Amino acid sequence: MKTIIIGGGLAGLYAAYRLQKAGQDYLLLEASDHFGGRASGWAISETNELELGATWVWKDFNPTLFELLDELGLTYFDHPAGATIYDSKVEGKSILNRPYSAGQRLVGGMPQLIKALVKRLNPHKLHLNQAVSQVTLKGKLLVTTADQQFVGDRLFLAIPPRLAAQRINFQPSLPDDVMSDWSEQETWMAPHAKLIYHFDRPFWRKQGLTGDVISDAGPMFEIHDISDEAGQFGALFGFSSLSPDERSQLTDQEQLEAGLVQLEGYFGSDIRKYLKASLLKDWTQDTFLATEADKLAKGHQFKSAQAVASGAWKYQLRGIASEFSPSYPGYLAGALEATDLAL
Known part of the structure; x- marks a missing residue:
């Protein structure tokens, strides 16, 4: 067969x-x-x-996945947890020691x-x-x-x-x-867009921050640290808070710049000196995944x-x-x- x-x-x-x-x-x-x-x-x-x-992967969530990872010889590490920034249009910014995720990430991505x-x-x-x-x-x-x-x-x-x-x-x-x-x-993933920023180091950790942000006050509504385990490079990604139609009116560079300005508000103006590259992945534009109907989807x-x-x-x-x-x-x-x- x-x-x-x-x-x-x-x-x-x-x-x-x-x-x-x-x-x-x-x-x-x-x-x-x-x-x-x-x-x-x-x-x-x-x-x-x-x-x-x-x-992310979660060991307690699906042991079968971890059996596969072990079988393939892949290694993983705990996602950093701790100080998370909450940014509200009404209440402003606050920092809480309440981790968003306690999952694991694969070494190398x-x-x-x-x-x-x-x-x-x-x-x-x-x-x-x-x-x-x-x-x-x-x-x-x-x-x-x-x-x-x-x-x-x-x-x-x-x-x-x-x-x-x-x-x-x-x-x-x-x-x-x-x-x-x-x-x-x-x-x-079909309705979403990710803004990804690659830095030469995860400098926010020296500020006692995890890089995690939950926000209703910027172009990214959820931000996370995706640096390597050893801190040899830094990386943050954020889910765009703009609708697919709103994103279609802007260039990738315009969206990435707006996201960088938002990150400056959380981590300081020095952020630009650490920046190596950035990328926007808009899944609604991926013809091998998304359809027109996905532009109206709720997201998950x-x-x-x-x-x-x-x-x-x-x-x-x-x-x-x-x-x-x-x-x-x-x-x-x-x-x-x-x-x-x-x-």
């Missing part, structure tokens, strides 16, 4: 890894020119990437998980730049991209359900209840999508992206759970 996997993020790569370990045939198709999806990063050195999407999985897979089974446009069920599965057609026995859908509903033509058509359910599912959904279709597709199609997880929709842990349930 050959399993065709659509999507090269964590769910798709983990499925391929599990199938390969079990000696089963598979083929993975990724629409973009790189693997990782929402666990991708911005490379700032040969060994470190700053997270564009998924950033979350993309190390993606790299470790890719490294262990047969490269001949992995295909980049293969956006699937149609899937036809005629006993076998015929999966069509712009320039190729692939044949398999079952399909693992490792892309968000809303994206699949809008971008892939299924023949015969999926049941109406499935299409409706998938179209209504919000996609994790906790209702899982229907992973198994009825009728003709019942035994040959299974959703394994994080949004299909019954327990952790939208999280990394969800990608593993949905995949494990499919296997």
